[in-house]
Amino acid sequence: MSLKGKRIAFLIGPAFQDEEGTEPRKYLVGKGAEVVYIGPQKTVYRGKYGRAKVKVDKTFDRVRPDEFDAVIIPGGSAPEHLRVEKVAVNFVRDFIELGRPLAAICHGPQMLISADSLKGRTITCYEGIRDDVKLAGAKYVDEPVVVDGNLITSRKPSDIPMFNEAIYEALKSKD
């Protein structure tokens, strides 16, 4: 089934995890979706390992959460940059409230901590931040992909294929 007509916001910032910031886009564009890179500045960000570059399509102040069918938050150091930008945190908080699929991998859930969106949710993440998501009220589990309602989470780059599939399934089932 094609994802034609689906519009996905991919949140990006400095030192994103290279594959997490690019592979889901390739997969979802291949399925027919439109993927829009949203960042704090209209610039080109580099991956933390120098293996990828991403050009911001739109800045946070130019978009509204309800323009998108899903949001993806990659890991690396980008979430630590985005979570101190009020406009980015508000975007995530408001999007979560729409009940549409939000997918975060690795350090991505740091944004959900700052958006205060984890209370009572079951998620996974990079193990180095598991204590932080627990303090934010989440139940942490160590699995390649966890789907809890509209929230899709994964742990690390090797989980990307299952992460991608879970995003696809969530968007497909929203038709």
Next chain:
Amino acid sequence: MSLKGKRIAFLIGPAFQDEEGTEPRKYLVGKGAEVVYIGPQKTVYRGKYGRAKVKVDKTFDRVRPDEFDAVIIPGGSAPEHLRVEKVAVNFVRDFIELGRPLAAICHGPQMLISADSLKGRTITCYEGIRDDVKLAGAKYVDEPVVVDGNLITSRKPSDIPMFNEAIYEALKSKD
């Protein structure tokens, strides 16, 4: 005043922030202290920017907190590796209970979150983890160095000179 006879544990792991993992050692050795690098493995760790290397002197299972007069935790990605090692977290928790000076910079306070040692304490840290330290019960302030009882914290590499001086003052006054 010399720090001769003072023994300091410097907690180290993969991808430490280069200057934070080496400059305080140089400063304190220059003041006469003995600095021992403690890590999870008996190996050489590289700084995250490739500007420094550190050889572990002793592993966590070979040391006791009461052997040391102070503990230093540098930033970078090392704290996210150390905080998932039970032996490292226990070392920090037990050291804090001794009431001796513990100094953490940048991402270093992530170890204090995992050791559950931040309730009611006033600290600073890298701004990207400020929401996490607040959820762990700390009062976060944005200052180059914060001293709250035995706890010394700083935000980033440019704070190192003030961080070093605060560690020196704390050790000096414990005589």
